[in-house]
Amino acid sequence: MAALFATRLRRLRLNAGLTQAQLGLQAHTHSTRINQIERTTGAKPTLELARALDEALGADELLIELWPYVYRETFPDWAREFMERSERAVVIRQFAASVVPGLLQTEDYARAVLSVGRTLKSPEQLDERLASRLRRQKRLRRPDAPELWVVLDEAVLMRPVGGPLVMRNQLARLLETGDNPRITLQIMPFSSGGHGGVEGSLTVLSMPDGSDCAYSESAEHGRLIDEPEEVKSFAATYDQVRALSLPPNMSLDMIRSVMEGTHGAERIPSRPERRRLAQEQLQQQGGWRLRRGRRRDTPPRPRP
Numbered sequence: 001m002a003a004l005f006a007t008r009l010r011r012l013r014l015n016a017g018l019t020q021a022q023l024g025l026q027a028h029t030h031s032t033r034i035n036q037i038e039r040t041t042g043a044k045p046t047l048e049l050a051r052a053l054d055e056a057l058g059a060d061e062l063l064i065e066l067w068p069y070v071y072r073e074t075f076p077d078w079a080r081e082f083m084e085r086s087e088r089a090v091v092i093r094q095f096a097a098s099v100v101p102g103l104l105q106t107e108d109y110a111r112a113v114l115s116v117g118r119t120l121k122s123p124e125q126l127d128e129r130l131a132s133r134l135r136r137q138k139r140l141r142r143p144d145a146p147e148l149w150v151v152l153d154e155a156v157l158m159r160p161v162g163g164p165l166v167m168r169n170q171l172a173r174l175l176e177t178g179d180n181p182r183i184t185l186q187i188m189p190f191s192s193g194g195h196g197g198v199e200g201s202l203t204v205l206s207m208p209d210g211s212d213c214a215y216s217e218s219a220e221h222g223r224l225i226d227e228p229e230e231v232k233s234f235a236a237t238y239d240q241v242r243a244l245s246l247p248p249n250m251s252l253d254m255i256r257s258v259m260e261g262t263h264g265a266e267r268i269p270s271r272p273e274r275r276r277l278a279q280e281q282l283q284q285q286g287g288w289r290l291r292r293g294r295r296r297d298t299p300p301r302p303r304p
Contacts, residue, residue, distance in 0.1 A: 001069040002040050008066065010038045012057040026056035044070050044124075047131045068135075082203075082215050082224050087139065091147045091206035095188075095241045096156055098201065100170060102133050103140060103148065104177065104185075109170040110134065112162030140183070149184045150177075151238075151245050157187065157258045171259040178252050186245040187254050204235050 013023050013034075020038070021031040029049060037045055045053070047067055054063040086092060094101050099113050107130070114120065114129050139145060152174075160167040177183040203215040214225040214234035225231055246254060257263040 001066070002044055005045070005063065005066050005070050006038045006040050008059075008062060009034075009053060009057075012059055012062075013038075016057055018057075023053070023056060027052040044128055046124075046127055047135065068132075083136070085205055085207065085213060085224075086203075087136065088207060089146050089205040090208055091149075093149045093204040093206075093235075093238050093242075094201070095151045095153075095203075095238060096201050097153045098156065099159070099161060100152065100156055100174070101150055101201075103137055104150065104174060105133065105137075106166070106170050106173050107134060108166045109162055109173075112166060140180075145182050147182055149186075149242070151186045151188055151241050152251075153188045154190050154254075157255060157263075168259055171255055174255050175252060175259070178248075184248055185251055185255075186242060186248055187251040188241060188245045189254070192244040202234055202238060204231070204238050 013020070016023075018026070019031075020034040024031040024034050027034075027049065029052070033049075035041075045067065047064075050063050050067040050070075053059070054061055057063075092103070099105075100109060102110065105113065110133050111126070111130055114126055114133070120126055120129075140148065157171065161170070174185060177185045201217050203217075205213050205215070207213070212231050212235065214231045216223050216225070216234070225234060245251065254263065
């Protein structure tokens with residue numbers, strides 16, 4: 001795809017009668033950068049550069065439309081298909097053991113997380129990965145946004161990724177999910193002990209055709225699972241993790257207490273209490289759609 005982008009760019013430039021230096025001036029970059037892109041010898045273009053080139057050449061968004069396919073090549077092979085499916089999923093269920101999932105990360109937090117990856121090869125690639133992560137978040141603000149249910153291990157809240165200020169802003173972003181009716185956030189407290197998610201993060205995606213797939217991930221490897229029985233097993237593990245977690249309201253309270261520095265002063269419900277609350281949720285049809293103790297499509301009962 002990078003080669004296709006390069007071919008289209010060169011053809012558009014020549015048709016416009018521009019040299020690489022002239023195009024560089026119009027796109028606010030150096031002629032060497034244009035040469036690298038056309039020869040596919042340097043870093044892939046960022047989204048900002050693709051927009052500038054598209055505007056300078058009057059390409060009618062051709063280069064902008066090609067860019068998403070180019071940036072996917074900046075990620076390891078095992079991550080690309082997962083990202084493509086995530087963009088089409090109608091329901092996303094995630095358990096995060098180490099860091100906040102990409103869809104809920106602030107820009108500074110995302111940069112801090114992406115900068116420590118072993119597959120990262122250059123600062124330019126970091127910028128590309130960051131831009132693509134922020135772009136994927138835009139789907140949460142569209143009318144066709146998926147249902148997103150995220151369970152965070154308590155360790156995620158306690159790990160100051162990027163430093164205190166970056167982490168505080170990230171916690172504030174998590175609190176904002178309480179205003180989004182399509183996002184449910186729960187915290188798995190340390191007091192839950194061992195559980196099915198201790199081996200690492202996992203995701204279950206529900207697709208528009210009614211099928212499900214699962215994805216397991218470690219720091220250096222990810223695996224997409226389509227086999228129905230194995231997907232069913234992952235979904236059951238996710239249900240267990242969710243059942244052992246704090247209810248949404250209590251989860252937001254814990255996030256707030258960590259942000260305010262008062263975490264540990266409040267009483268966390270015992271494991272039997274949490275199990276009882278979770279079982280009440282799971283016994284209802286479509287229990288994963290529950291938020292704050294009632295179905296989202298059920299209006300509140302009128303008070304007597």
